[in-house]
Each structure stands twice: as structure tokens, then as C-alpha cells.
Amino acid sequence: MYEVLFDVRPFGDIDEDTLAGRICEGERAKTQNMPPSIIELIECCWDADPSKRPSAEDLCKILNAWKNYVYDTQLHREIKAFELVKKNKKEANLYTDQDISTTSILSTSQLLLTRKSKLIDIKIPK
Known part of the structure; x- marks a missing residue:
């Protein structure tokens, strides 16, 4: 989500092994x-419980609904304000290691569970 919204990897300056930890x-x-x-x-x-996370299909539906939402709404004004901040940060290249916040601590067993993932076939509606 972060990369889709900001057009930049959220932790682009951190190697994958360090990032996983x-x-x-x-x-x-x-x-x-x-x-x-x-x-x-x-x-x-980001929910720790994968069953509580939206599916790719749900995300696609939500984002398309937002995209097609009536422009004279609070959400539209919020998105426009956000896009301005995003543009200014991107131009100033302010995406740094400081753009990180800490939520809760996860055990390493949760990291290992992600390694048991399997490929899925996602159909994105046009």
C-alpha cells in the first residue's frame, strides 16, 4: 500500500534481511x-492476523471505489492534500530511515510463518 501511494519503497534504503527483522x-x-x-x-x-487483512481483490475494489468517488467529498479533499504533501516530499527526497514508526513487537515465529506462504493467482477486474 505504501509503495502504491507514495511511488517509492517505504524502506528502500534497507537491505531485505535487515528489513525483515x-x-x-x-x-x-x-x-x-x-x-x-x-x-x-x-x-x-498491517494486521498481525492475516485473516483480518483485506485480500488483493478487496483492496482493488476499495481503491477503485475511491477513485470513482464523487469529487466534492471530504475524502477527495483529503486525498488532494495528501498528494500535495507526497509531491513535496518526493521532490525534496525526504524519504529516509526516519519515515519509520514502531508499532508492536512480533515474535520470530511469526516471521517464519510468512515463509510458508504459497503463490496465489489474483484476478484484477478491469
Whole structure:
């Protein structure tokens, strides 16, 4: 979600091995200056319980609904304000290691569970 919204990897300057450990320790990209609706969706994607996370299909539906949402709404104003902040940060290249916040600590056994994942076939509606 973070990469889709910001057009940049949230931890682009950190190698994958270090990143995996830091995420298991509860680090997350900061969500400041984002619209509350988007923060809520991102935090759902970060849920420690995979069954509580939205599926790729659900995310696609939500994002398409937002995209097609009537422009004269609070969400639209929030998104426009967020896009301005995003543009300014990208131009100033302010995405650093400081754009990280810590949530809860996860055990290493939770990291190992992710290694048991399998490939899925996702059909994205056009």
C-alpha cells in the first residue's frame, strides 16, 4: 500500500534481511499527513492476523471505489492534500530511515510463518 501511494519503497534504503527483522520488531512506515481513510486501510493491511487483512481483490475494489468517488467529498479533499504533501516530499527526497514508526513487537515465529506462504493467482477486474 505504501509503495502504491507514495511511488517509492517505504524502506528502500534497507537491505531485505535487515528489513525483515525490523518489521518483525514492529517497525512500520509513518502514515502522518495521510487521509484518515487511507491510514485505516493501511493499518488493516498491517494486521498481525492475516485473516483480518483485506485480500488483493478487496483492496482493488476499495481503491477503485475511491477513485470513482464523487469529487466534492471530504475524502477527495483529503486525498488532494495528501498528494500535495507526497509531491513535496518526493521532490525534496525526504524519504529516509526516519519515515519509520514502531508499532508492536512480533515474535520470530511469526516471521517464519510468512515463509510458508504459497503463490496465489489474483484476478484484477478491469
